[in-house]
Amino acid sequence: MRDVAAIAAARLAAAASRAVRAGGGTTLPGRLAAWVAPGITGRLSGRLPGGVLLVSGTNGKTTTARLLSGILAAAGLRTIHNRAGANLLSGITAALIERSTPAGRPDGEVGLFEVDEFTLPGAVLATRPRVVVLLNLFRDQLDRYGEIDIIAERWRRALAGLPPEAAVVYNADDPMVADVGRAHRGPALSFGLEEAPARGHDARTLEHAADARYCYRCGRLYEYTLVTLGHMGHYRCPQCGTVRPAPQVRARDIRLRGADGSAASVTFDAASLAVDTVLPGLYNVYDVTAAAAAALALGIDPQVIAQGIAETAPAFGRGEHVVIDGRELVFLLAKNPAGFNEVLRTVLLAEPAPVVLVAINDLAADGRDISWLWDVDFEMLRDRARTVVVTGIRADDMALRLKYAGVPSERVTLEHDGWRALEQARGALREGERLYVLPTYTAMLRLRDLLARKGYVSGFWKQ
Amino acid sequence: MDLRICHLYPDLLNLYGDRGNIVTLIRRAQWRGIGVRLIEARLDDGIDPHASDLYFIGGGEDRQQRLAAPDLRTVKGSALREAAEDGAVVLAVCGGYQLLGHVYRPSDGPDLEGLGLLDLATVHPGPGARRLIGNVVVRDPASGQILVGFENHGGRTRLGSGARPLGTVVAGFGNNGEDRTEGAVWKSVYGTYLHGPLLPKNAWFADRLVEVALRRRHRDATLAPLPDEEEQRAAAAAAARVGAR
Numbered sequence: 001m002r003d004v005a006a007i008a009a010a011r012l013a014a015a016a017s018r019a020v021r022a023g024g025g026t027t028l029p030g031r032l033a034a035w036v037a038p039g040i041t042g043r044l045s046g047r048l049p050g051g052v053l054l055v056s057g058t059n060g061k062t063t064t065a066r067l068l069s070g071i072l073a074a075a076g077l078r079t080i081h082n083r084a085g086a087n088l089l090s091g092i093t094a095a096l097i098e099r100s101t102p103a104g105r106p107d108g109e110v111g112l113f114e115v116d117e118f119t120l121p122g123a124v125l126a127t128r129p130r131v132v133v134l135l136n137l138f139r140d141q142l143d144r145y146g147e148i149d150i151i152a153e154r155w156r157r158a159l160a161g162l163p164p165e166a167a168v169v170y171n172a173d174d175p176m177v178a179d180v181g182r183a184h185r186g187p188a189l190s191f192g193l194e195e196a197p198a199r200g201h202d203a204r205t206l207e208h209a210a211d212a213r214y215c216y217r218c219g220r221l222y223e224y225t226l227v228t229l230g231h232m233g234h235y236r237c238p239q240c241g242t243v244r245p246a247p248q249v250r251a252r253d254i255r256l257r258g259a260d261g262s263a264a265s266v267t268f269d270a271a272s273l274a275v276d277t278v279l280p281g282l283y284n285v286y287d288v289t290a291a292a293a294a295a296l297a298l299g300i301d302p303q304v305i306a307q308g309i310a311e312t313a314p315a316f317g318r319g320e321h322v323v324i325d326g327r328e329l330v331f332l333l334a335k336n337p338a339g340f341n342e343v344l345r346t347v348l349l350a351e352p353a354p355v356v357l358v359a360i361n362d363l364a365a366d367g368r369d370i371s372w373l374w375d376v377d378f379e380m381l382r383d384r385a386r387t388v389v390v391t392g393i394r395a396d397d398m399a400l401r402l403k404y405a406g407v408p409s410e411r412v413t414l415e416h417d418g419w420r421a422l423e424q425a426r427g428a429l430r431e432g433e434r435l436y437v438l439p440t441y442t443a444m445l446r447l448r449d450l451l452a453r454k455g456y457v458s459g460f461w462k463q
Numbered sequence: 464m465d466l467r468i469c470h471l472y473p474d475l476l477n478l479y480g481d482r483g484n485i486v487t488l489i490r491r492a493q494w495r496g497i498g499v500r501l502i503e504a505r506l507d508d509g510i511d512p513h514a515s516d517l518y519f520i521g522g523g524e525d526r527q528q529r530l531a532a533p534d535l536r537t538v539k540g541s542a543l544r545e546a547a548e549d550g551a552v553v554l555a556v557c558g559g560y561q562l563l564g565h566v567y568r569p570s571d572g573p574d575l576e577g578l579g580l581l582d583l584a585t586v587h588p589g590p591g592a593r594r595l596i597g598n599v600v601v602r603d604p605a606s607g608q609i610l611v612g613f614e615n616h617g618g619r620t621r622l623g624s625g626a627r628p629l630g631t632v633v634a635g636f637g638n639n640g641e642d643r644t645e646g647a648v649w650k651s652v653y654g655t656y657l658h659g660p661l662l663p664k665n666a667w668f669a670d671r672l673v674e675v676a677l678r679r680r681h682r683d684a685t686l687a688p689l690p691d692e693e694e695q696r697a698a699a700a701a702a703a704r705v706g707a708r
Contacts, residue, residue, distance in 0.1 A: 221506075368597065
């Protein structure tokens with residue numbers, strides 16, 4: 001009975017929030033419902049016949065969940081999914097309520113939720129998931145969480161609370177995630193990349209942004225035979241012998257097509273599936289491999305998996321293409337050093353030297369500490385970007401970073417106003433060129449909101 | 464004239480943008496035509512107290528500090544102390560700052576014995592204690608100049624009589640969130656919680672360090688002013704973020 005009242009109240013709150021244009025109403029209704037009827041999240045998700053999938057990690061949560069949504073749709077399963085990226089418990093609750101009948105019957109077979117790294121233990125307890133996907137752990141928002149080891153510890157605790165039949169799908173290439181994953185006593189499936197295409201840097205050397213250089217067990221520097229992205233790759237500790245577990249789901253024959261997508265072949269046991277996606281960059285190859293692994297854990301047919309991946313369009317701001325008055329904008333969300341470096345490598349594949357708009361905010365969702373800008377290799381832009389326009393709340397910090405990266409000041413434009421920055425950057429384009437927009441999370445929402453007000457894109461909660 | 468920099472534990476204590484400090488020191492010397500030599504000293508590498516004029520130590524989490532502390536004490540300690548006694552500049556940030564004190568008591572596990580180069584001790588009140596996180600603005604009482612940055616630490620540091628604070632907290636927490644002191648100075652040894660890229664936005668402080676370091680071998684070294692518009696704009700924006708100034 002309380003659930004009925006909670007659902008009604010939450011729906012009203014969501015409608016009101018949208019009516020006053022406060023946003024998508026993706027969080028408040030969930031908090032309200034949990035207050036009226038504690039435990040409602042577990043009761044609603046418990047009625048999903050196909051169970052719940054949780055996806056967590058620093059980078060790629062939204063995209064991996066979206067890929068899984070596409071795969072499940074191709075398999076004929078309807079998902080209840082926090083698509084708008086509200087990934088705290090309140091967001092999960094709100095998504096369940098939005099898609100439940102007034103009496104509390106969910107309208108879908110599978111719950112698919114991206115979960116904030118820190119929230120994973122609570123989400124596991126609340127939803128009793130069937131599959132948990134652990135993507136990666138990068139330095140991100142340390143101001144919110146304190147230290148990265150604390151998150152790994154929380155993940156260990158989260159896995160200890162899983163139902164015995166639940167499967168953990170984890171990234172073998174991330175030393176800390178692999179350490180968490182392989183300690184899990186229940187069913188587990190690991191994934192990883194067997195190779196990484198050359199992208200203008202030595203594939204045996206860690207970039208500066210790499211976090212996990214020292215062995216978690218004994219403290220020695222890992223040796224790498226392959227570095228894929230950040231601290232991820234084929235590592236081995238020369239002292240205690242801790243080594244990357246051979247992944248069960250493996251991506252190889254990876255081909256990157258800059259901002260236009262990528263392709264790979266994913267193998268599992270004797271089966272091999274060719275995947276092709278419009279999602280750009282090596283980080284999305286990881287997301288594709290993770291989604292494929294999770295789908296294999298659910299027993300979905302490889303052909304259906306490949307089809308679902310091919311049909312998945314980028315999530316808002318994550319490789320999304322927007323056309324404005326005949327000019328194409330490509331949004332590439334960049335929120336931490338390793339992710340930003342990979343986005344830069346993806347963008348700088350463009351010929352001729354591209355025009356780039358960098359938008360840096362320091363709101364809570366971005367992380368209030370912008371020190372990480374100094375861990376990004378913006379030196380890459382020195383010779384390979386024609387014009388860099390900087391905007392956002394911390395545009396001044398970004399301009400300073402570019403100065404010390406050696407980007408000549410005549411190629412840098414500082415414009416605090418978001419719309420004028422977009423106009424300036426578009427003005428620098430030549431015929432047929434694209435504008436690459438590299439924003440932090442709230443800067444991306446802000447720029448998309450500006451475009452939505454002018455009618456170029458729809459609101460993010462409608463996606 | 465040349466500046467010789469030694470970066471201690473570049474891939475271990477490098478938590479958040481610490482590299483920005485090295486980049487800034489190098490660039491600001493180079494822009495003035497001063498040559499730079501950079502030495503990186505990792506775990507197990509010994510250091511020469513006469514080979515560098517400026518030693519930098521960045522920040523790390525408890526786990527990295529635990530790896531660095533014994534190495535700092537036994538492998539590099541006596542050379543670093545000798546260099547500091549001789550007037551070399553030492554700049555230590557966050558985790559590195561804590562390790563220059565007598566002792567750091569982490570949130571759990573045994574105490575880490577520090578180098579004792581700065582007369583201070585740091586205690587983490589435990590896993591449940593609030594971390595001191597946020598933008599921070601500090602005033603140098605001698606010059607009236609301000610330092611802007613970001614702090615993120617669980618440990619609370621208290622100075623003994625042998626060190627003076629680097630500055631007075633205008634906004635933020637500083638050493639312990641209570642006595643409004645931030646950082647510590649003894650001779651030319653500087654420690655601070657302003658982590659990551661302290662020097663880019665505080666160009667005056669970067670130049671002071673470079674000048675002091677150069678004067679160890681070049682008595683009358685002075686630095687020509689640089690056009691620092693970007694630096695000043697970024698510092699002003701950071702200060703405005705916490706309503707200071």
